[in-house]
Amino acid sequence: MAAPDPFHARVVQTFWFDVALYRSAGEGPAGASDRLCDGAFQECAGLELAAEIKEYAEGGRNDGVVQRVGRVKLQPIVLKRGMFTTDGDGQVQPELWQWLQGMVAGVRPVPRYNGRIEVRAGRGRPIQAVWTFERGLPLKVTGPALNAKTGDLAIEEMHIAHEGLRLVTR
Structure with missing residues (x-):
């Protein structure tokens, strides 16, 4: 029997994303709880920063242009196939x-929440990386097509706009 080819061996790594939302500084009434909710999701996208590059033609320089960094564009965080639940009871x-319904009902100002996304190598496993975002607002929530036979989760997809993204290093 031939030894496995190390160049073609595939390591399949599955991840689990624990998400926590916390009230942003200066948001909401005094004495309100700082923690909105905790959740777990199977997919997370939008951990992305893209800088605009501004080009300036410099006088006397004919072989190129000066490039400078402009504004940074942030993508919404997209969480897929998961649920925000109460500690321990799964509800x-x-x-x-209530945060989403208040926004739909026209309650202003809309409270903003910071978020923490912990990347784990499977449910209940050690943390691999931590991303944080600031001053999040809900953009879109999609529930599952309810079917008693499939046991789908409570949130199929949630989009959160934000004003800052960081990879937390140890």
Whole structure:
């Protein structure tokens, strides 16, 4: 039997994303809880920063242009296939839905929440990386097509706009 080819061996790594939302500094009434909710999701996208590059033609320089960094564009965080639940009992947390319903009802100002995304190598495994975002606002929430046979989760997809993204290093 031939030895496995190390160049073609594939290591399949699955990840689990734990998400926590916290009230941004200076948001909400005094004495309000700082923690909105905790959740776990199977997919997370939008951990992306893209800088605009501004080009300036410099006098006397004919072989190129000066390039400078402009504004940074942030993509919304997109969480897929998961749920925000109450600690221990597995019930959906009403605080998230109250935040969304208040926005739909026209409650102003809309409270903003910071977020923490912990990347784990599977459910309940050690943390591999931590991303944080600041001053998040909900953009879109999609629930599952309810089917008693499939046991789909409470949130199919959630989009959160934000004003800052960081990879936390140890």
